[in-house]
Amino acid sequence: MTLQVCIMPPDRIFWNDQADEIILPTNTGQMGVLTNHAPLITALDIGVTLIRSNSNWNPVALMGGFALVKQNQVTILVNEAESAQTIGVDEAEIAFQEAKTKLEQSQGEKQRVEATFVFKRARARYQVVKQLGV
């Protein structure tokens, strides 16, 4: 028995494959889903989800959305999704450092909120490449 994982940004089907385990970045922290999990709806924060097939972990950056789990079918609806193939290592690292400094320097509520958003996205993308590289 395996999970059927389906990751869907609005404009295409990003991922539709079998998996053994999936770790979701929810609003309240990391959450693992194995087979025969109870039906579940959860909101996802901007972060990295890890999908395991046998003993291979695949990281995918998700930019916020929802996850629905029912009868070993995991449906992930997100605003955007990126996998390691489409992220350049150096570019991700530079973007991450830039976003970090911007966040530390931001002043005012509006700036801080926007900077946090950009930082989270850059961090998610950076984590994806770092995981694969290491």
Place this chain on the structure above:
Amino acid sequence: MSLRRAGLALLRQQGAPLVESLSATTQQAQGAVREAVEGCSRGVSTLAVKQRMKSVGNIQKITKAMKMVAASKMRSATAATENSRGIVQPFLRMLGDMPDTQGAKAVFVPVTSDKGLCGGINSTVCKYTRATVKAVRDGAAAADSGEAAPEMMLVVMGEKGRAQLQRDMRDNIYGTVADTNKVKITFPEASAIAEELLKTEYDTARILYNRFVSAINQKPTIATVLSPDALERAAAEGGAMDSYELEGPDRPEMLMDLAEFQLAATLYNSMMENNCSEQSSRMSAMENSTKNAGEMLGKLTLTYNRTRQASITTELIEIISGATALAG
């Protein structure tokens, strides 16, 4: 032309006395020739037909070009449209479709095009909008006779819908969204429009659009999206939502996010589908136009040739009769 000139010169040569002795037929012929030379009346009928042919030919070229443009746009839009359906299906599976939900405030979003010459799809959507508004109003009146009638608001997407609906539903129109197709339709764009829609604090939102079934088939469709409160109510009454556990401490907030996301996803899908339907409808409308123009051109060509041959024959008859009269 030269025959006519020669005949005329011959007539002039004979001089005035001979004119008096000519028979009635030749006098007629002489008058006709003079009239033709002075007024060029026989050339006028072919000129009118020729101008008509030119304009119809131009129309045919333009409609043919428009058809090809629409066909290519449709081809690229089809793939994107089918992909956008993927994000709406899970919501339908999970939350179900409850088109007869009642509420205090009902918002209708007819999705139409900005440009014309696209067949009957905009009229269809407007017709369905009027019918749905009436149905919801009647349904509410039948259900709760005590409560006030639900407030109906229209948020029209597309210039064509606005033009048609403002004739009889002007008071209900809350706003219009135009020029959505100028750049590619994207999910952030749909999210921004959804954000504006949420400000109306609706109970039920009904999006009316043309679903793209195939290149020759576009089906008018209504997608119903409930507000978070209405969703909570419907979920409490039992339904697919109940079987799910909701992770996280903030259930109402998550339901609100879920409803917003559903609205944005449904709106995005309906905009994509309507865009694809618009292109395919325009393609078939332009195809018909080109075919009709071609037929008209054929008929005009026959008329032109007939007129041309008739005028030549008449000229020849006159000249020959004139010449024969002079000779004999």
